[in-house]
Amino acid sequence: MDPTPPRRAAAPLTVAVAVLMAMTATACSGGGGSSGSAAQSASPTAQLTDSQAKSALIGISTLGAQWKAGAGSASAGTQDALLRSKTDKPDCQVLLDRLNSVDLFGAGPTAKSTEAFTEPSRNARLTYQVASYQPDALDKAMDWLKTLPSGCDAFSATDPSGNKVNGQVVATKMPDVGDDRIGLRTTLATTTQGLKATLTLDTAAVRVGSSAVTVANGGLDGAEGSATEQAVQKGVPRLKEALAGKTP
Known part of the structure; x- marks a missing residue:
């Protein structure tokens, strides 16, 4: 009788080799496809240059024919005075200061570009900004903005002429764009020489990776929410293209 045992170990070994080869082939083909797709997408930490930020700005065609280029407004003096009001609530004061400075x-952004528009019939101004930031600083700023509807739901302030100002911040609905977003409506109401004046200012912030779009829109005749939404909906895709190295 032949003492040599049957060679059954070869089959498992062959299967193991075949599985290993299949896994290697999958990694090469599948991994190659994934990296190619990722190469076409913007990195979450991609930073804009100033020229890329400028290319991502919106134009008048995005907003409509009623809007004009430039930051001038017949009511700019009163509007700016209200934004220079002082309040005892620290977070509300920071908000007023930032709205006044368009920041x-x-x-501190690593790159930034800003465009301003006016709507003469409503004495409205819209400021649109594209910028890149350090990721941690941007996350912190977004989180802070989200606290304002509760922290500044009602506050008192005093304008530069000593008039009492009643302020309020509420959250507004935002288009579902970008990685994170917040919409706010700030109203500042006062009476000057017997005449009532109320500044309504819509602000929107949308984060895309470590970059963001911000919009401030409104005036003494109210804020047109549709213009803010239009700016965000049309502007965020332009930012994504700029981050991907394309020309919007």
């Missing part, structure tokens, strides 16, 4: 995040 909603308060974090």
Whole structure:
């Protein structure tokens, strides 16, 4: 009788080798496809240059023919005075200061570009900004903005002429765009020489990776929410294209 045992170990070994080869082939083909797709997408930490930020700005065609280029407004003096009001509530004061300086995040950007528009019939102004930031600073700023509807739901302030100002901040609905977003409506109401004046200002902030779009829109004749939404909906895709190295 032949003492040599049957060679059954070869089958498991062959299966193991086949599985290993299949896994290697999958990693090469599947991994190659994934990296190619990722290469076409913007990195979450991609930083804009100033020229890329400028290319991502919106134009008058985005807003409509009623809007004009430039930041001038017949009611700019009263509006700016209200934004220079002082309050004892620290977070509300920071908000007023940032709205006045057109710097909603308060974090030093690595790149930034800003465009301003006016709507003469309503004495409205809209400021649109694209910028990149350090990721931690941007996350902190977004989280802070989200606290304002509760922290500044009602506050008192005093304008530069000594008039009492009643302020309020409420959350507004935002289009579902970007990685994170917040919409706010700030109203500042006062009486000057017997005449009532109320500034209504819509602000929107949308984060895309470590970059963001911010919009401030409104005036003494109210804020047109549709213009803010239009700016965000049309502007965020432009930012994404700029981050991907394309020309919007």
